[in-house]
Amino acid sequence: MTTPGWIAHAIWWQVYPLGFVGAFPTDPAPTPEEHRxxxxxxxxxxxxxxxxxxxALGPVFASRTHGYDTTDHYRVDPRLGDDDDFDELIAAAHDRGLRVLLDGVFNHVGVDFARHRAALDGDPAALNWFRRAPRDPGGFATFEGHGDLIALDHDNAEVIDYVADVLAHWLGRGADGWRLDAAYAVPPRFWARVLPRVRAEHPDAWFVAEVIHGDYPGMVGDAGFDSVTQYELWKAIWSALNDGNFHELDWALQRHNEFLDTFAPLTFIGNHDVTRIATQLADPRHVAHALVVLMTTGGVPSIYAGDEFAFRGLKEERFGGDDAIRPEFGSPPLPVDDAGAEMFALHQFLIGLRRRNPWLHTARTSALRLDNRSYLYQSSAAGATGETLLVALNLTEEPMPIRLPELGFDRAELIAGTGAPPRASTTDATVPAHAWLILQPH
Structure with a gap:
């Protein structure tokens, strides 16, 4: 396995297409002729x-509802359009230098998947495509108890061939990689048989697996993924900011350093499955802190569409509970208030900072000062190249002084932060209450 070189510079903008274009939930459903x-x-x-x-696109393949109940992996969802619309999307992205990541569900399928319908009709070959329910030998296993999501049998050679062909088909159509949904529910041996076949044909493709918790490096090694979703760090970021417990974040970043020895995780503070970060955080002043952590630590960052405008949205465990975090977007540009414009500018600045310091892709972090509500960490390039950023986060009501000589640095350039003068060189700095600073030693 060789991770493609382009991923070292990747920063994803994630979109959930069915919600973004108002195709789900809606009644009546859009037709292909609308080309949404x-x-x-x-x-x-x-x-x-x-x-x-x-x-990074959410599902674009034919399904009945939310896109994760696929009925045909070879067909663009008719609520979104047709093959020509997909080809135009790929061409438009590549013309702008943008990569395209697709989202594929291969743990389970929807009830209208052709082989599932055939299995219900008694086709013996189709029956072998699906796992049996443990307590119901005559029924099929489902994904986490959802009766509309039918679990595939990942030991079936035909299923292995099918998934490998689907992955290769869309890479051949111009996609640059895949997010593998619910990959944690699939045996690693399945991916270890599928992915090498696809890579042999598309060596520049990138594969990131949705994994919530567990042995991330072990899963990467056993399955052959390039990356997994870094839910541990996501949780530690918002939880530490809400609870005033930077020890939790520091512990997660130590774990993150270990992951970076093996692979670069997909990092995020928002996606289509979680409450918006601007809603998740109890204090709106700390949304910037979360973004600063995301952009100054190792990994492959992803920004969920709308978070760059400080969108709010609560995920709820009920029917329709994802609707608030998957809203429809109109045509660009969106009208935003001053707070939204300020958040967009902050995203632009921090993404630009990361682009100017590409070593951050594999940067390791270490604490220079740590207590419950204030945190100063050093983010440094892997190896002995000397690149370093100092990141200071303050959740207290009091200013947080920084004396660089006491930390082993003569001077540093004050790059950014709350109330920071532009590009100032200093031996001392002060982080205001509920604020942050980024410094670059020299």
């Missing part, structure tokens, strides 16, 4: 202006 997928394409200039290098 092209609404996503209209936003590519925005992604470029943001500083992203790629667009």
């Amino acid at each position: 997928l092209r609404r996503v394409t209209e936003w590519f200039d925005h992604a470029v202006a943001l500083g992203a290098s790629g667009v």
Whole structure:
């Protein structure tokens, strides 16, 4: 396995297409003639202006409802459009230098998946495509108890062939990689048989697995993924900020350092499955802190569409509970208030900082000062190249002084932060209450 070199510079802008273009939930459903997928394409200039290098799409394949109940992996969802719309999207992205990541569900399928319908009709070959329910030998296993999501049998050679062919098919159509949904529910041996076959044909493709918790490096090694979703760090960021417990964040970053010895995780503070960070955080002043951590630590960052405008949205465990975090977008540009414009500018600045310091892709962090509500960490390039940033986060009501000589640095350039003068060189700095600073030693 060789991770493609382009991922070292990747910053994703993530879109959930069915919600983004108002195709789900809606009644009546849009028709292919509406070509709604092209609404996503209209936003590519925005992604470029943001500083992203790629667009990570949610499901675009035929399904009945939310996209994760696939009925045909070879067909664009008719609510989004058709093959021509997909081809236009790929061309428009690549013309702007944007990569495209697709989202594939291969743990389970929807009830209208052709082989599932055949299995219900008694086709013996189709029956072998699906796992049996442990307590119901005559029924099929489902994904986490969802009766509309039918679990595939990942030991079936035909299923292995099918998934490998689907992955290769869309890479051949111009996609640059895949997010593998619910990969944690699939035996690693399945991916270890599928992915090498696809890589043999598409060696420049990148594969990131959705994994919530567990042995991340072990899963990467056993399955052959390039990366996994870094939910541990996501949780530690917002939880530490809400609880005033930077020890939790520091512990997660120590774990993160270990992961970086093996692979570069997909990092995020928001996605289509979680409460918006601006809603998740109890104090709106700390949204910037979360973004600073994301952009100054190792990994492959992803920005969920709308977070760059400080969108709010609560995920709820009920029918329709994802709707608030998957809203429809109109045509660009969106009208935003001063707070939204300020958040967008902060995203642009921090993404630009990361682009100017590409070593951050594999940067390791270490604490220079740590207590419950104030945290100063050093983010440094792997190896002995000398690149370093100092990141100070303050959640207290009091200013947080920084004396650089006491930390082993003669001087540093004050790059950014709350109330920071532009590009000032200093031996001392002060982080205001509920604020942050980034310094670059020299």
